[in-house]
Amino acid sequence: MRIAQMLIAAVVATATSSAALAQPTVYGGGNVSCGTYSTYKVQDLLMYTASTTWTMGYLTAMSQQLQIDLLKGTDLNGAIAWLDNYCAQNPIELYVTANYQLVLFLGRRQKNSN
Numbered sequence: 001m002r003i004a005q006m007l008i009a010a011v012v013a014t015a016t017s018s019a020a021l022a023q024p025t026v027y028g029g030g031n032v033s034c035g036t037y038s039t040y041k042v043q044d045l046l047m048y049t050a051s052t053t054w055t056m057g058y059l060t061a062m063s064q065q066l067q068i069d070l071l072k073g074t075d076l077n078g079a080i081a082w083l084d085n086y087c088a089q090n091p092i093e094l095y096v097t098a099n100y101q102l103v104l105f106l107g108r109r110q111k112n113s114n
Contacts, residue, residue, distance in 0.1 A: 029054035030096030034087030037095045041084065051095065052080055058099045070106040073113065079106070 029051045040048040056076065063070045071079060079102060086098045 026094070026096045030058065030094065030099060032095050033091060034093045034095055034098050035091035037098070038084070038087050038091065052076075054095075055080065055083065055099055055102075058096075059103070062103045066107070068107075068110055070103060070110070072110065074106075 029047075032051075037048075037051050040051055059070055059076075059079065082102055082105065083098050086101060087093070087095070090098065
């Protein structure tokens with residue numbers, strides 16, 4: 001558990017902006033803008049569902065990497081609502097960046113609750 005806390009602290013400390021996101025290649029649904037994602041919600045339910053499924057995979061991978069339950073104290077609907085709000089406020093950001101910011105937010109919540 002101590003290692004997980006250190007990993008969360010490292011991620012939160014080094015990633016205070018979108019510029020800190022250093023991902024070499026993003027595959028699938030994460031490689032669209034938040035504006036496109038927001039459009040999916042009202043115009044293309046199939047693509048919106050694909051995007052939220054992509055988020056489930058992203059959160060699962062990050063949870064395993066950090067060895068914590070990122071959704072502890074909330075659920076997928078709460079995470080998706082957070083992403084919807086983030087993307088509405090940041091339409092030119094990539095969807096992967098929104099997901100990364102969600103991980104940072106959830107990681108801070110975990111750290112502050114301990």
